[in-house]
Amino acid sequence: MSGAGDIAVLGAGMHPWGKWGRSFVEYGTVAARAALADAGLDWPDVRSVVGAATVRGGYPGYVAGATFARALGWQGARVTSVYAACASGAQAINTARAQILSGMAEVVLVVGADAAPKGFFAPAGGERPDDPDWLRFRVLGATNPAYFGLYARRRMALHGDTPDDFARVKVKNAAAGALNPYARYRKAVTAEEVAASAVVADPLRLLDICATSDGAAALVLCGMDYARRHGAVDPVRIRAVSTVTPTYPNTVLDLPDIATDSAVAAEPSPYSFRASIARAAYEEAGIGPEDLSLAEVYDLSTALELEWYEDLGLCGAGEGAKLVREGVTALGGRVPVNASGGLASFGEAVPAQAVAQVCELTWQLRGTAGERQIDGARTGITANQGLFGHGSSVIAVR
Structure with a gap:
């Protein structure tokens, strides 16, 4: 239909x-x-x-x-x-x-x-004091891996995630990437190898963070x-494309035992920016997360992939680690995430990656993805988050 x-x-x-x-x-x-x-x-x-x-x-x-x-x-x-x-x-x-x-x-x-x-991407476009990402680089010296590390620490404090959970994401994606002829890294990785790799931004190690690629x-x-x-x-049909911006910033800290009385001009959205991206795509396509066969998400770090599970509605808040522990998002699981191998296996080629995600959905929905093929795939979603409030989600069906 x-x-x-x-x-x-x-x-x-x-x-x-x-x-x-x-x-x-x-x-x-x-x-x-x-x-x-x-x-x-x-x-x-x-x-x-x-x-x-x-x-x-x-x-x-x-x-x-x-x-x-x-x-x-x-x-x-x-x-x-x-x-x-x-x-x-x-x-x-x-x-x-x-x-x-x-x-x-x-x-x-x-x-x-x-x-x-x-190496790390340097900020492009000159001085941008009105851009929170530029300020993060310039004022705090917080490179992207430092930002990812803060996200990981937040998950550990809020939800009890562990470095072992993050490593499971890399192991899963590397196993899928090993089956993809277009991936840069085509080698299975063990949790022990992740744990033995160098610390880049505590608690994240080198194998928790994606590379930069051509x-x-x-x-x-x-x-x-x-x-x-x-x-x-x-x-294969593209049924929805979401490119929404954030609704309102979350100005209230949600870490345990920290109280704030930040004044806000309007009620914050009940959805995070990433969740809002996916929600707009679901609404346009007339489907929900329960209809998905697979997802391709922006796994700049292993911890961020767990966040995407929740933002896509694959599970409730704080339950992302449970999905990866149970194999739900692995090849052969209920909803494979990053069957392509994700950025963990490809690295970032920034203007290409959202197109590459739709290529993977296309091959999976056609049934031509080879050894990484998901049985009976009919509906897939992609998700990305970028600088300055740029985000995207694409839903493809067959």
Whole structure:
């Protein structure tokens, strides 16, 4: 059954993740050609290209849509470039969807690619004193791993999570990534290996935190009528794309034994930012977490993945560790999370990762994911959180 706002995923393609030392343009072109081949289309058939921008790729990265159109060969297609930090890929998908549903284009190519520098990402975009993330970097010196470590400590204080629980997430994702030919790290990891890796931001160790990577992903999206005319009788469909911002900040500390009397101008939302992202997607798609076959989430750290379980409604607050202990989110579990291997196995290629998540949903819902295939997969969700209130969630169905 199709929803009124459904669009079809006609093709999906990727360039393997790694540290290849080449231009993001090369990676994106490989992924784009793979998606076109998967769709059974030639490049001149595409009338619109949406590129997820990379701010670390110089001027060509800022105008990614035009950059990829040029690399594939100028043929008159409309070009659009989108930047939204870690949600860039989903924003690009949403832009393509708007063009398709409005009748501006029948078929759209979406491409995200990056050549990431080694080490921690440095803040981009100059001085931003109105950006809480910039202030975190500049005033507190809190790099992303330090931020992740605070999240982990919060879970330990509130819910009783342990470093062993965090390690279980890495073990689970590494086992899935070992089965994915596009993953950068294709090796199983034990809990003992996680515990033996260097401490980066207590309690998180090196193997609890994702790397930075080169990589690319692409999708060919179209309307349902176009898909049927090209022989796709029952294609994977994108039913919802959420790109909401936070409602109100949570200004009341919730750690045990700490009381605050912070005054707020309005009642805080009962949902966290991440939970609000997923809730908006569920409402648009007309489904709930109980309908999910799988989820692909933004596992910058192992502790953050546990938080996503709760924000997606897979369990109640504080119950994320219980799910991973019981194998619920592993391959073969009730709701596998990061069957692709997640960022734990890929690393961050920022403008590509939200597109790559939808590639994984596509392959799983088609039943073509190989050794990591989830039996009977019919509905999947993705989730990302980025800088400056950028977040995204995509729901795909079949």
